[in-house]
Every structure is written in C-alpha cells, then in structure tokens.
Amino acid sequence: VQLQASGGGPVQAGGSLRLSCTFSGRNFYSSGMGWFRQAPGKEREFVAAIHGTGVRKDYKDSLKGRFTISKDFTNDILNLQMNDLEPDDTAVYFCAARLAAGLTRASSQYPYWGRGTLVTVSS
Numbered sequence: 001v002q003l004q005a006s007g008g009g010p011v012q013a014g015g016s017l018r019l020s021c022t023f024s025g026r027n028f029y030s031s032g033m034g035w036f037r038q039a040p041g042k043e044r045e046f047v048a049a050i051h052g053t054g055v056r057k058d059y060k061d062s063l064k065g066r067f068t069i070s071k072d073f074t075n076d077i078l079n080l081q082m083n084d085l086e087p088d089d090t091a092v093y094f095c096a097a098r099l100a101a102g103l104t105r106a107s108s109q110y111p112y113w114g115r116g117t118l119v120t121v122s123s
Contacts, residue, residue, distance in 0.1 A: 001025035003066065003114030004026060005095045010113040010120045015085050021095030021114055028076040030104045034110060036079045037091035037119075044107060047093070052101030055056060085121045092116035 007019040014097045023031070035051035048069040057069055068081040079097055096110035104110075 001031070001097055001099075001112040003095050003097060003112055003113040005093065005117040008117030008119045010122065011085055013086055013121055015121075016081070016083045016090060017085065017119060019080040019082065019093055019095075019117060019119075021080075023076040023078060023097065027099065028071070029051075029073060030101045031097045031099060032070070032093065032101050033078045034105075035078075035093060035095055035099045035105070036107055037089075037093045038116070039088075041092040042091075044094070046105040046107070049103040049105060050078070050092050051103045056084050056103060058105065082119070085119075087121045087123045088117060091119045092118050 002024040004022045011017050030052045032052050035047040036044050037047050038044040050069045054071040066084050067093040070079045094116045095114045098110045
C-alpha cells in the first residue's frame, strides 16, 4: 500500500481546504483509514477515521461539524473536507491506512502512512 497526500496550502481563517490521499494497492474497500496532524512543537494527533466501507466515521471531538472524512471508491481516494479553518488547525496532515476495515484513533494501528501535506491557517 502506498499513500500520497495532497491539497494542503495557505488559507485564511474561516476558509476551507480539501485534502486528498491517493491509495495505491489492493483492498481499498477493506482498509480502515485515518487522518492525523502534527502542529509545530506538538505531538501527532488523531483527526478523523473511517471504516473500510465508508459507513462509519470518527472525529476528534473538537473538530466535529467542521471536518468531514470520506472515501471515493471510484478513484481510491481518501478525502478530508475542512471548513471554517482556524489558526490552531495549522499543521502537517498525514493520511494513514490499515489492512483491517475497522476504524481506530490509535496511530500505532496504522502501518501505512503517506507523506504529510502542510496546512497553514492565517488569522
């Protein structure tokens, strides 16, 4: 499995960005996936996760209502729609995948990681 994240960039507070993560390999439908982020000087943290089938989703509590995770099964792409962005959302965002379908917040449960994409939110 190979993952390639894209879509980051500079944005003003209140704006939106859509991150994408291209999945290369087999079993996209059965792979639970997630987004994590790492802000400068901070540890990597969970953002959102999605079941392999796309039916169930989980979010960091403080991001509910602003971020939406989804899977595009036609193109094998994981998406993260981010709305009403705040300066505290500034971070490098990483996509991750696991061979099991279940979703989890634990980064240790994801063996596959893409390179991060930087999101910078200015006030």
